[in-house]
Amino acid sequence: MLHAQRDSVFLNIPYDPIYEGHFLAYIAGIAAFGLDPRATLELTGGERRLDRIFKLMEACRYSFHDLSLVKLDRKRPATPRFNMPFELGLVVGWQKAAPSTHDWFVFESSRHRLQKSLSDLNGTDPFVYGPAPEGILREIRNALARHDMQPTAQEMQHLFEVLKEDAAPDILKKTGASSLFGARPFKGLVVLAREFAKISVAGLKSS
Amino acid sequence: MRKPAIVDTPYPTVWETAKKMGVSKKRTLELIKLAHEIHARREEKRKTELAAARKKRLKTA
Numbered sequence: 001m002l003h004a005q006r007d008s009v010f011l012n013i014p015y016d017p018i019y020e021g022h023f024l025a026y027i028a029g030i031a032a033f034g035l036d037p038r039a040t041l042e043l044t045g046g047e048r049r050l051d052r053i054f055k056l057m058e059a060c061r062y063s064f065h066d067l068s069l070v071k072l073d074r075k076r077p078a079t080p081r082f083n084m085p086f087e088l089g090l091v092v093g094w095q096k097a098a099p100s101t102h103d104w105f106v107f108e109s110s111r112h113r114l115q116k117s118l119s120d121l122n123g124t125d126p127f128v129y130g131p132a133p134e135g136i137l138r139e140i141r142n143a144l145a146r147h148d149m150q151p152t153a154q155e156m157q158h159l160f161e162v163l164k165e166d167a168a169p170d171i172l173k174k175t176g177a178s179s180l181f182g183a184r185p186f187k188g189l190v191v192l193a194r195e196f197a198k199i200s201v202a203g204l205k206s207s
Numbered sequence: 208m209r210k211p212a213i214v215d216t217p218y219p220t221v222w223e224t225a226k227k228m229g230v231s232k233k234r235t236l237e238l239i240k241l242a243h244e245i246h247a248r249r250e251e252k253r254k255t256e257l258a259a260a261r262k263k264r265l266k267t268a
Binding site: 005006007008033034035036042062103105125142143144145146147162166167170174187188190191192194195196197198199204 | 209211212213214215216217218219220221224225227228229230234235238239241242243245246248249
């Protein structure tokens with residue numbers, strides 16, 4: 001088993017074009033807290049995908065699971081998206097079988113949806129962020145607390161706006177990618193977010 | 208509402224993050240440069256907007 005990197009968050013979210021703003025909000029919020037997001041987008045290579053996903057999860061101290069898009073895909077054949085609840089199930093099973101210091105958090109866009117979509121998790125409080133991606137920043141502040149200094153709501157919002165308005169278009173242009181949901185754009189965004197956090201978060205400016 | 212998890216690790220440097228993500232040194236330098244270009248661009252825009260707002264205020268006063 002890999003040693004969990006204590007500053008990494010496994011990000012389990014839908015890779016859907018309508019979800020790009022949410023994706024950027026997670027990257028901004030996680031970076032503002034001094035953590036690095038990791039996602040299956042990074043995975044390449046010949047090893048079985050499931051094994052690679054599991055290795056990546058094990059390497060993270062935290063995981064964020066967004067179940068807001070667990071619904072029927074309009075593209076034919078109309079199927080529900082099972083990847084997010086499946087990966088959450090992997091984490092929960094892993095934790096039950098081998099208790100570890102991993103912390104997992106469930107994010108949802110609407111209250112009570114989780115009770116219907118995944119009633120096995122009754123008793124687990126999801127972090128409900130509402131319709132806009134900005135709500136994700138608020139819920140990350142509810143999920144995490146830093147022992148030294150807390151990034152402010154304004155600093156997180158600023159980081160999110162920089163990623164959305166400038167960094168994401170620049171990254172797409174430079175990489176020639178058509179979507180942010182690719183290994184190269186994702187890695188570029190995470191590195192940029194780290195540098196922007198240094199510029200935006202007051203306590204980090206001198207470091 | 209559950210208690211927040213306490214993050215007690217120091218903020219990683221951009222180089223530590225890049226290494227973890229498997230980003231080359233060359234690309235990391237490019238990304239750092241891009242971050243500073245974007246920051247400078249936003250600062251410039253902010254200053255221009257402030258100056259325009261001040262001008263407008265003076266005109267209406």
